[in-house]
Structures are given as C-alpha cells and as structure tokens.
Amino acid sequence: MIIKILVLSSIILNLVLFFLLNKKKIKKYLHKNNIKEEDITKLHQSFELNEISKNLKGPKKEALIKSFSISSDNTIVGMTSEYEAWILSTLSKTSKNIFEFGTCSGKTTYLMALNSSEDTKITSLTLDPRNINKLERGNLDNKVSHRNIVNESIYEKFLFSGTDVEKKIDVIFENSLEFEHFAYKSKIDLIFIDGGHTYSVVKNDTEKSFEMIKPNGIILWHDYVPGKKSSKDIVKYLNKISKERKIYHIKNTSMCFFQNI
Numbered sequence: 706m707i708i709k710i711l712v713l714s715s716i717i718l719n720l721v722l723f724f725l726l727n728k729k730k731i732k733k734y735l736h737k738n739n740i741k742e743e744d745i746t747k748l749h750q751s752f753e754l755n756e757i758s759k760n761l762k763g764p765k766k767e768a769l770i771k772s773f774s775i776s777s778d779n780t781i782v783g784m785t786s787e788y789e790a791w792i793l794s795t796l797s798k799t800s801k802n803i804f805e806f807g808t809c810s811g812k813t814t815y816l817m818a819l820n821s822s823e824d825t826k827i828t829s830l831t832l833d834p835r836n837i838n839k840l841e842r843g844n845l846d847n848k849v850s851h852r853n854i855v856n857e858s859i860y861e862k863f864l865f866s867g868t869d870v871e872k873k874i875d876v877i878f879e880n881s882l883e884f885e886h887f888a889y890k891s892k893i894d895l896i897f898i899d900g901g902h903t904y905s906v907v908k909n910d911t912e913k914s915f916e917m918i919k920p921n922g923i924i925l926w927h928d929y930v931p932g933k934k935s936s937k938d939i940v941k942y943l944n945k946i947s948k949e950r951k952i953y954h955i956k957n958t959s960m961c962f963f964q965n966i
Contacts, residue, residue, distance in 0.1 A: 739944040740929070740961060743953040748962050749923070751795050770794040771819040775812070783809040783857040783899075785927060789958050793897060794820040796923060800894035804917060805829040806881055806910040807900030811863025817895075818870035825873055828889075830900065832858040833878035840880070846903035849934045854901040881906060886913040893917045899927035904938035911942065915950075918965045926961040929954060 746752045754762035770791060775781055785793065790813065797803060797817035801824065808814055808831035818827055832840070837858050842851040865871050877884070881900055896914045900906060907926075914924050929943055930936040936959070943952060943961055953962045 740947045740952055740954045742956050743962075744956045745792055745958075745962075748953060748955065748964070749796065751799065752792075767798065768795045770798070770816075772816065781810045781812070782859075783807075783853075784812050785899075786958065789927070789960055790816055792955065792958070792960065793817060793925065796895050796925075797821040797825070800923075801825050802893045802919075803827045803895045803897075804889060804893045804914075805897045805899070806914070807831060807857075807898070808860070808863060808876060809857050809899070810860055811865050813897060813899070814863065814874060815865040815868070815870070817897075818865055818868075818873050821873070823873075827874045828877065829874060830877045830879060830881055830884060831860070832880060834859055834861060836878075836880075843903060843905035846905055847934070847937050850902040850936075850938055853935050854903065854906070881913075882909050884913070886917055889917040891917070891919055894919055894922045896922070896924045897927070898924065902928055902935055902939050904942055907939050907942045911946070915965075920965055922965045924963045924965070928959050929961045930959045 746754055751765065751767040753765060755765045757763050768791075772787075772790065772794060774787065775784065793813055794816045797820045800817075800821060803817055803821065803825065805814055805817070805827070808829040811829070814827060814829045818825075821827070832854070837855055840851075840854065842848070863876070865874060882905065893914075896918055898907070898910050898914060900910055911924075911926070918924055926939065926943060928936045929939055931940050946952070950963060951966075954960075955962050
C-alpha cells in the first residue's frame with residue numbers, strides 16, 4: 706500500500722513539474738487561435754524573397770533597414786522583438802503618414818522615423834505620466850492589462866528625443882479613449898496599435914484606426930498572444946472582429962496584420 710502511495714505521489718509530482726516547466730506551451734495549445742497565421746513574405750510585397758541561387762534566398766533591398774538594439778543592462782519596458790521591429794521598419798519605408806497608439810519608450814517610433822522618408826509625418830499617442838492616476842478600468846478590462854498601462858506610461862522623453870529625426874515625430878499626450886481622430890480620417894498609411902491592452906482601449910484604438918487608415922494602408926496590432934494574461938483582451942477582441950475583417954497573425958511574432966484593400 707505504501708509503495709502504491711509513493712508511486713502515485715511521484716507521478717503527481719512529475720505531472721506538476723511538467724506543467725510548471727511547460728506552462729506557456731500548454732496554455733498556448735489550449736487557447737484556440739481563431740486568426741489565420743501567415744508568413745510576412747506572403748502578406749506584403751516588400752518582404753518577398755530575392756532568389757540568389759537555387760538553394761538560397763535573401764531579402765530584397767526594400768527590406769534592408771537602419772536599426773539598433775537595446776543592451777540587456779538597459780531596462781526598458783514594453784518593447785517589440787527584433788523581428789517585429791524589422792517588419793515595422795520595412796513598412797515605414799513606404800509610408801508617408803504613420804500613426805502609433807502607445808509610444809512607451811519610443812523604440813518603434815524611433816525605428817519608423819529612421820527608416821521612413823524625410824517628408825514622412827509620424828504621430829504617436831501616449832498617456833501623460835502626470836495624469837495616470839485619473840485612469841479608470843472598464844468593466845470588461847482585465848486587471849493585468851490595466852496594471853501594465855500604468856507601468857508602461859512612465860516616459861516624458863523618449864529614445865528619439867534630441868535626435869535628428871525627432872522633427873518628423875509629433876507626440877500627443879492624451880488618453881486614446883478621449884482622442885479626437887476625425888482630422889486623420891482616411892489619411893494614414895501605417896498604424897501601429899500598441900497602447901493599452903485592455904478590452905475598452907483595444908476596441909477604441911481599433912475602431913478609430915479603421916476610420917483613419919487609407920485605401921491599401923496597413924494596421925498592425927502588437928501582443929496578440931493566446932494564453933497570455935496581459936494579452937487576453939487583445940486576443941478576445943481581434944478574434945471577434947476577424948470574423949468580419951481579413952486579419953492575419955504574422956508567423957513567429959505577436960503581431961496581427963490588416964491591409965485595407
């Protein structure tokens with residue numbers, strides 16, 4: 706009897722350890738991804754591969770960018786991956802009017818400014834750190850995402866501050882829920898939605914973006930990660946609207962892609 710109990714306890718312990726070590730993978734498997742995953746090379750002509758030889762393909766010159774990395778000792782919150790940054794940088798090269806929901810540290814803003822043309826206009830919307838105490842959580846908003854809004858809205862200056870490309874960037878310190886977007890209707894080539902990840906904010910930013918985007922313009926959403934607590938509302942909302950809009954999840958990223966065709 707004692708041996709059976711020890712064996713059973715050992716099995717249970719191993720199962721618990723397996724779950725703890727593979728928690729993220731298990732959650733991702735259990736949470737259904739309703740949005741079709743597609744490689745970026747299939748979604749936009751800038752990423753189509755250039756055949757160098759029969760067994761080697763490389764990027765077209767349109768996908769060669771100016772870039773930088775953040776060292777591991779430099780603690781900056783809320784950043785895109787290097788691959789995601791490359792996608793944004795490449796798309797910014799052919800965009801004259803860019804809008805960003807969520808400036809945070811200004812990393813993506815800086816990259817888009819570095820890679821876009823001299824006459825490109827970039828508008829980035831962010832919360833004023835001095836007004837963060839006025840922020841309210843909606844009934845449908847999850848607590849983790851609301852907390853992250855507070856933690857990431859800490860910057861008054863950004864990575865591009867004081868640089869040569871700062872002149873291309875207009876930062877608006879305002880809650881996106883209160884932002885009047887009418888002056889931007891059908892005028893924006895590229896929109897990056899990476900502000901608050903609560904349901905009310907994602908819904909608000911997305912609905913305004915659909916009105917702001919030009920024909921053939923592109924909208925990208927960040928942090929679409931099924932199973933991740935802080936992404937719960939993004940996944941829920943995008944899965945819902947993907948039934949009516951042709952939205953793709955970009956393979957090997959946490960970004961979703963929509964082109965206004």
